Amino acid sequence: MCGIVGYVGTDHAKEKIIDGLKRLEYRGYDSAGIALPIDGKIQVRKAVGEIKNLEAKIASPDFDAPMGIGHTRWATHGEPTELNAHPHLNMEETIAIVHNGIIENYQEIREWLATEYGIVFKSETDSEVIAHLIGLFYDGDLLEAVNKAVAEMRGAYAVVAIAVDEPDKIVAVRKDAPLVAGIGKGFNFIASDIPAVLKYVQGNIYLIENNETVVLTKDDIVIYDENGNKVDREIYVVDWKADSADKADYDHFMLKEIHEQPAVISETLMSRLNPDDSIRLDDISLTKEDIDNFNKIYIVACGTAYHAGLVGKMVIEKMAHIPVEIDVASEFRYRDTFIDDKTLFIAISQSGETLDTLAALRDAKERGARILSVVNAVGSSIARESHDVFYTLAGPEVAVASTKAYTTQLICMYLIGLYMGSTRGTIDKDYYNYMLGELKALPEKVSRVLENEEFLKNLAARYYFKDNVFFIGRGLDSGVSYEGSLKLKEISYIHSFAIAAGELKHGTIALMDSESLVVALATQDRLYEKMVSNIVEVQARGARIIGMAKEGRTEIEKTSDEVIYIPQCADEVAPVLAVVPLQIFAYYVALERGCNIDKPKNLAKSVTVE
Ligand code: AGP
Numbered sequence: 001m002c003g004i005v006g007y008v009g010t011d012h013a014k015e016k017i018i019d020g021l022k023r024l025e026y027r028g029y030d031s032a033g034i035a036l037p038i039d040g041k042i043q044v045r046k047a048v049g050e051i052k053n054l055e056a057k058i059a060s061p062d063f064d065a066p067m068g069i070g071h072t073r074w075a076t077h078g079e080p081t082e083l084n085a086h087p088h089l090n091m092e093e094t095i096a097i098v099h100n101g102i103i104e105n106y107q108e109i110r111e112w113l114a115t116e117y118g119i120v121f122k123s124e125t126d127s128e129v130i131a132h133l134i135g136l137f138y139d140g141d142l143l144e145a146v147n148k149a150v151a152e153m154r155g156a157y158a159v160v161a162i163a164v165d166e167p168d169k170i171v172a173v174r175k176d177a178p179l180v181a182g183i184g185k186g187f188n189f190i191a192s193d194i195p196a197v198l199k200y201v202q203g204n205i206y207l208i209e210n211n212e213t214v215v216l217t218k219d220d221i222v223i224y225d226e227n228g229n230k231v232d233r234e235i236y237v238v239d240w241k242a243d244s245a246d247k248a249d250y251d252h253f254m255l256k257e258i259h260e261q262p263a264v265i266s267e268t269l270m271s272r273l274n275p276d277d278s279i280r281l282d283d284i285s286l287t288k289e290d291i292d293n294f295n296k297i298y299i300v301a302c303g304t305a306y307h308a309g310l311v312g313k314m315v316i317e318k319m320a321h322i323p324v325e326i327d328v329a330s331e332f333r334y335r336d337t338f339i340d341d342k343t344l345f346i347a348i349s350q351s352g353e354t355l356d357t358l359a360a361l362r363d364a365k366e367r368g369a370r371i372l373s374v375v376n377a378v379g380s381s382i383a384r385e386s387h388d389v390f391y392t393l394a395g396p397e398v399a400v401a402s403t404k405a406y407t408t409q410l411i412c413m414y415l416i417g418l419y420m421g422s423t424r425g426t427i428d429k430d431y432y433n434y435m436l437g438e439l440k441a442l443p444e445k446v447s448r449v450l451e452n453e454e455f456l457k458n459l460a461a462r463y464y465f466k467d468n469v470f471f472i473g474r475g476l477d478s479g480v481s482y483e484g485s486l487k488l489k490e491i492s493y494i495h496s497f498a499i500a501a502g503e504l505k506h507g508t509i510a511l512m513d514s515e516s517l518v519v520a521l522a523t524q525d526r527l528y529e530k531m532v533s534n535i536v537e538v539q540a541r542g543a544r545i546i547g548m549a550k551e552g553r554t555e556i557e558k559t560s561d562e563v564i565y566i567p568q569c570a571d572e573v574a575p576v577l578a579v580v581p582l583q584i585f586a587y588y589v590a591l592e593r594g595c596n597i598d599k600p601k602n603l604a605k606s607v608t609v610e
Helices: 013-022 051-055 106-117 128-137 142-151 253-259 261-270 288-293 303-320 355-366 404-424 429-440 442-450 453-463 476-492 501-506 525-539 571-592
Strands: 003-008 031-038 041-048 067-073 095-103 155-163 170-175 180-183 188-191 204-207 212-216 221-224 296-301 324-328 343-349 370-375 388-391 468-473 495-500 517-521 544-550 562-566
Touching (some): 003 155, 013 188, 031 051, 041 051, 041 095, 095 128, 106 128, 128 142, 142 155, 142 170, 142 212, 180 221, 188 212, 261 404, 288 404, 296 355, 303 324, 303 404, 303 571, 343 355, 370 404, 404 429, 429 571, 442 571, 453 544, 453 562, 453 571, 468 501, 468 525, 476 495, 476 517, 476 571, 495 501, 501 525, 517 525, 544 571
Parallel strands (some): 296 324, 468 495, 468 517
Antiparallel strands (some): 031 041, 095 155, 155 170, 180 204, 212 221
């Protein structure tokens, strides 16, 4: 997912654009660039690799201007090279653009421009066609030229453009890729995500909706809908602290975000409770009739969000007595699913921009399902296209490896289950109150788990060289084992594998030998005995065992080489506590292996391609 920053003000655009791009580094990128109108020409500088390589090219004080645009590129079409890096220019170098997304019909546009207008392309990218289209239609009015250009384009795009003849104006347009406008005093920003502008605008932003165009000058931001009518948009005040998108005094965003979990779990939970402990969903229009009408729920997501759905499925079925299907979004659309107006479709997504999940949501919506999304990124595409949004209040999650988003997604799953269960009368008041008590106790219990960090760091030091790690569990522990396995593999590059413990004997146990490391989750009271016998099975094949159980369940020490204890809690909420040691373990294993923890190779924070 590319990063976009545009600034228009009275001074030094360069430093603000570079600072903003650095705050978007978490999105993953392989090159960066900046364009400034200087002395009647658009000056462009680009560099492959980290932003510091670009900074080395723009150090001269002469390279600066009161406005400009910048970009960090995550290559989709064309190798990561300077030529392919953004910003892109039209042939006369009077227009510069940056783009996030994909222009699906770029080849035909390329051919048309080359054949009809002799346009010579410099890059292999789809994005470059946008600069040439705007240049072709430009007749002194950038807004008009941008509108004409996007009318020729198909695909997903956030485009930000400047024209050398209008050096006080930025024009941007959004379709299926995020854009926010930062509201300053005597300056304004446009960016692909909130952290880029947060520290400059005291949290005051405009969320740009799909098919809207924005014109920014230093004193004004005007938003137009797809029919060219001005939109009167409310200011959205972001209540994150500016430093929440900084690493603070942690070595990595991932460790900071692991430690933020007690606070954001509490925030996500308590923001949803009324003084009488009823669940507040007044911004969600699910009525009792709606809930009684549902006869099926689909939970659809990717990666860690999907793993939160694995827990959500079991919890919601238990509490609301509705069948819950769960699917990875990339598979959902290719199954013959039974979706109708009695279906509740729950999309879970931290970024709210995962194209697989967005595509599945659109498919379900088209077939009549009610769409509820659980999303972290305010105003993201998935949030906007849902009938109702249940925001996780995790704040910006910068590390590619998702941690606090997962645990706050779990909190939303419990709240949805409790709300639906109490509305449908499938849980009684005692159970509701018991569960709420268990949820309220989680922040303090997660803090207690975090106090175990040193032990987990030492555990990682003993096992970081392992090449094959298995995560096993039963029931809710099975869902958590998938998440623990993903955390380890995506930041340490160790081959790790999760499997329902009861499934081991059906083949996988053939892999077990004295080199194997098995992380065995046994937090579910009602499945504890069965888990211990699974542990014995793998131990008999020589594997090393890291067992996990609730405090007091010391029998597990007889069959495990190491034991991680989590605080006593109800089985239902154990996943929130069980995942935290696995996050920390993965972090320190990756650290021992010298991996790039916040930006693992080949990965992006949000996957906006199918
Ligand atoms: C999780 O650590 C990964 N970064 C990845 O699996 C991620 O969860 C997945 O791409 C879904 O992203 P989303 O939650 O933003 O939709």
